[in-house]
Amino acid sequence: MGLKVQKSDLGISEVLGSIIIILIISLTIAILLATAWPIIDDVRGDLREGGIKDSFYSFKEMIDRTLAGVDPLMSIKFPLAGGQLYTNSSTELLIGVYEWNESNSSWDLIFDPSYEYENVGKFAYDYGYDWGYVYELGALIRWDGTHSKIVSSPRITYIERPGGHRYLSLPIIIVQGNLSMGGEGSPEVKVRVLDVEPHDFYNVSVDFAIESEHYQAWYDYLNKIGMNVSVVGNKVTTFQRHYDEVHITYYFIQVEY
DSSP states (O other): OOOOOOHHHHHHHHHHHHHHHHHHHHHHHHHHHHHHHHHHHHHHHHHHHHHHHHHHHHHHHHHHHHHTTSOSEEEEEOOOTTSEEEEESOOEEEEEEEEEETTTTEEEEEEOOHHHHOBOOEEEEEETTTEEEEEETTEEEEEOSSOEEEEEOOSOEEEEETTTEEEEEEEEEEEEOOOEEESSSOOEEEEEEEEEEEEEEEEEEEEEEEEOTTHHHHHHHHHHTTOOOEEETTEEEEEEEEEEEEEEEEEEEEEEO
16 A cells, blocks of 8 residues: 555645745845845945035035125035034134344234134034034034045145245135024035135245144144144144235134024
8 A cells, every 4th residue: 555645644735845945044134134234334425425425516606606796695405314404613723924123133023813703614514423514714624533635625725935935825715694404304404604714925924823633634634735734632733834915804604504
């Protein structure tokens, strides 16, 4: 006689087979998710930063156009993407201009706006303590928690000719406002030029210092363009140096929403 297989045994085998198939499928999906999740997270992070990066580059371009008189009031949208967008006055600039006094053979201080213009301010975005972008003194800075770099240059012009002849054009952008917002959404940020104050000097000596959280970025950039600066604490400074021609222009801008 042949071996008879009961229907109940067949039913159990089919159930076990289905369970095994489901387990295999579930395990495969789990492995795929575990492998793909870091990639998905990286892509999400790249998209998040890409939106902020594009907005800050557009913001800087907008400021440059505004200061050039193309449009006295402009606006741009920023995707918050879970970070914090704000202005504050933590960035400072100390500057002094000196003129040679023949009568007592010394350099006399003729321009020292530090008390009035000391806090130049900044406009920034922080994504936690991981990374962020900062607009200060006309430069766009990208930082990642341990390193800062100027990724879009300010409009500073420095020329040094043979014999110690120097030319300096220094636009100083004073960021004013009390903007602070976080979370999600895409708020519209407006920029308005409040005032412009040009100051021109010839055959003078100048020293200045930038006090910033991102002093390393300023140190790298200013040395790159040949200004030969030093770091003292969190200040990047040039000690008193002679210039044939100096143009300092203060731009007061209001950043609001």
